[in-house]
Amino acid sequence: MLPELIAIRRQIHQNPELSNHETATSRLVFEFLEKCGLSPEYIFENVGVTALIRGGQPGKTIAYRADMDALPLDEKTGLDFTSQNPGCMHACGHDIHTTVLLGAAKVLSQNKSRLKGNVRLIFQGGEENFTGAKRAITKGVLLDPPVNFILAMHTWPDLPAGTVGLKKGAMMASSSNVSFEITGSGGHAAHPHRSIDPVLVSAYTMTAIQSIIARNIAPVDSAVITFGKLTAGTASNVIPSTARAEGTVRTLSVETDRRIEEKLRLIVENQAASFGATGELTFQKVCGPVINHTPVIEVLEQSGKQSIGSENLRWLETPSMGSEDFSFYLEKVPGALIRLGTANQEEQSRLPLHNSGILFDENSIKTGVLFMAQGIVDLLLQL
Known part of the structure; x- marks a missing residue:
């Protein structure tokens, strides 16, 4: 044959x-x-x-x-x-x-x-x-x-x-699509104190998200959170009103997936709030x-x-x-x-x-x- x-x-x-x-x-x-x-x-x-x-x-x-x-x-x-x-x-x-x-x-x-x-x-x-x-x-x-x-x-x-x-x-692993959008207020790059910069908020948020794997998931459990896309603004001298990040989450258990979604939502919303901005998370489960x-x-x-x-x-x-x-x-x-x-x-x-x-x-x-x-x-x- x-x-x-x-x-x-x-x-x-x-x-x-x-x-x-x-x-x-x-x-x-x-x-x-x-x-x-x-x-x-x-x-x-x-x-x-x-x-x-x-x-x-x-x-x-x-x-x-x-x-x-x-x-x-x-x-x-x-x-x-x-x-x-x-x-x-x-x-x-x-x-x-x-x-x-x-x-x-x-x-x-x-x-x-x-x-x-x-x-x-x-x-x-x-x-x-x-x-x-x-x-x-x-x-x-x-x-x-x-x-x-x-x-x-x-x-x-x-x-x-x-x-x-x-x-x-x-x-x-399971696969989930994840994205978050930070909404601040735009303005002139020379006067950042008059705006709420969503790019800066996104940077802090992205850094904080890395703590989920390090401090919220057991060392014996496997999980990946990767953001491959971050978009904001159209000009170098303009603070934009919004910034958006898109990524993927991979886990080996339904419970780990649920916990990561919960922690992501808390970090995005509260990190943004601490800067006076708003953060919204979208978590879409693709497969288990x-x-x-x-x-x-x-x-x-x-x-x-x-x-x-x-x-x-x-x-x-x-x-x-x-x-x-x-x-x-x-x-x-x-x-x-x-x-x-x-x-x-x-x-x-x-x-x-x-x-x-x-x-x-x-x-x-x-x-x-x-x-x-x-x-x-x-x-x-x-x-």
């Missing part, structure tokens, strides 16, 4: 599509699943595909989700099958994710008479903008039949191709943390020893502070996200995800199919 899967991966890589516009990729998936003897359905009109593999024996239902969207980047890999769509590139490995699920779907469908239960296949668009999982859930992908557990696999350039990374508990279900990981560990060998299993010591909309599924049913090693001797293969020059070792496809297909069989037998 590997040559066929590599050809599919290259076709997807060469024709990347942005979030919620994955029509060509969805059509490719749809036609492949039909050739496997399945009855695929579009999740939305021509975007996203789902299908059910009904096992020959009664049992539970496990879902396996792969995302399909690319990123708004100009590819700089130099590959023969580089992106043909300017400003669009598979720099997060979603082409690998889709291909691995297609391979697992073919293996499982060929052996469905031996399955003790069902496998729900979910090829999802719109992961990069955190819309796809929520939309797929509202369309009922977890309901008919009810899904008991769900899996996903994500490329990881920190691990060599041929290996898989496992972790119990917190795997990836990815928390792996321990019993699922324990089964996958034993299964992985059989499918790819214990020497190719890696235990991840720390979670990633990146975020994934797979967390929306985990709010409904227990499951796990697995890391798929994609690095080799080429330096480009060890670049971070979302880099326009990153390469993914295609031998990882074989590892992914072996691990996930066997893992699903074992999960249906044991959970």
Whole structure:
């Protein structure tokens, strides 16, 4: 199967599509699943595909989700099958994710008479903008039949191709968009005493916010508060009336997220008030943390020893502070996200995800199919 899967991966890589516009990729998936003897359905009109593999024996239902969207980047890999769509590139490995699920779907469908239960296949668009999982859930992908557990696999350039990374508990962080606006009173830069300078207030506020991680979050808990945008004014000799900052908050627990929001609001409002200005915080939760279900990981560990060998299993010591909309599924049913090693001797293969020059070792496809297909069989037998 590997040559066929590599050809599919290259076709997807060469024709990347942005979030919620994955029509060509969805059509490719749809036609492949039909050739496997399945009855695929579009999740939305021509975007996203789902299908059910009904096992020959009664049992539970496990879902396996792969995302399909690319990123708004100009590819700089130099590959023969580089992106043909300017400003669009598979720099997060979603082409690998889709291909691995297609391979697992073919293996499982060929052996469905031996399955003790069902496998729900979910090829999802719109992961990069955190819309796809929520939309797929509202369309009922977890309901008919009810899904008991769900899996996903994500490329990881920190691990060599041929290996898989496992972790119990917190795997990836939640994501929240945060912004604050300081309103003072404008005036001439030469007469600051006649104004309330929102730029100065913002600077003090930004500094005070850094104390949240240092003094309000336990040292053993992980959290990130980063402001990447600060805007104010239009001229160097004018004190503006307002200043605005925009950033992100990442945490590994709902409680930590709640505490940070509470402290941010207090600091923004009270710091501004101390200068005679007003401060307003906007805190928008994008997605929750990815928390792996321990019993699922324990089964996958034993299964992985059989499918790819214990020497190719890696235990991840720390979670990633990146975020994934797979967390929306985990709010409904227990499951796990697995890391798929994609690095080799080429330096480009060890670049971070979302880099326009990153390469993914295609031998990882074989590892992914072996691990996930066997893992699903074992999960249906044991959970």
